[in-house]
Amino acid sequence: MALTQTREIAAASRLDNVKYAIRDLASVANEIVAQGHKVVPLNIGDPNVFDFRTPPHLIEAVHRAMLDNKNGYAPSPGIKPALDAIRGEAARKGITSVQDVFVTNGVSETVDACLTALLNPGDDLLTPCPDYPLYSALLTKLGIRLNTYYLNEEDGWQPELDDIKKKITPRTRGIVLINPNNPTGAVCTRAMLQQIAEIARQHNLLIFADEIYDKLILDDDEHISMAAVAPDVPVVTFGGLSKNYLVPGWRIGWGIVSGEAATVRNYNEGIQRLLRARLCANHPEQYAIPAALEGPQDHLVEVRKKLRSRRDLPLSGAIRRRVSVVFRRAARSTRIPASIFQKAMMCL
């Protein structure tokens, strides 16, 4: 008689608290759509869903790579033309103490590799609040206690330095700085970056500078790279094609390791070991990196213009009033306070 396995296969308990609000929300929305309601999906930062088109020269570069049979495995850190282009980008960003660069399947994989390579059980990492939920999800997966610092609404959502200082423990290994910030859109001033760098120096911390939105600044702020103002401090700068170059589905990101060579050598070797274990990042798509970083940047003008007008629309009086009516109605039907809906909107 054939045996049937009936015992449920349980997911590992360390995943119990792994949440990713932006996508978890989508399953709730699907249920509402199934009930016949119309839902406008504002939760996922996918420009291609909102009528943005990938610059054609990127598509041509990847198409050519595929026709040239660049369809096998790539070197684990990335292909040379991509690595050279990322080094060129680091120089344009003013990062002078580059020790290594590597390519990943999206910045999401850069973050995964960099956090995994750094943190031991009992360590902690300072992450911003409100946060981009990838960080808390990965920390939870790694069994690392969350240690968040506040972004101060009264100060244009700049990091609250006193809170950072207060939260540092003997086991704090680093600080995550998302600049320009998701979800607030704030851009750090040079003075702010210098003060965070000083805290890192005093406490031997590594800084993760998530700069995935560095070319999508909508106002007059200048983007300054953390690694450029603090060449001596160990920094991993995260960048990628998803947002600036309108290809989130290609899953292309990178890391730029900078600081004193002797300080970052061992940690960088840890990252490289993880990159070798996962073989390589998407291969033909890596050919879009030099095309993107060294080619025409014209699309960015149009993208910023469109984003600016879409950002301004919900801030206008009439729309604000309508949104707050929707929040109140949602609050009534779910018995969840309207302020929670407001906060949830901000985190998207």
Ligand SMILES: Cc1ncc(COP(=O)(O)O)c(C=O)c1O
């Ligand atoms: C701040 C931030 N970091 C990282 C990512 C992940 O980007 P990727 O598509 O390159 O994995 C996102 C995506 O929305 C983001 O907003």
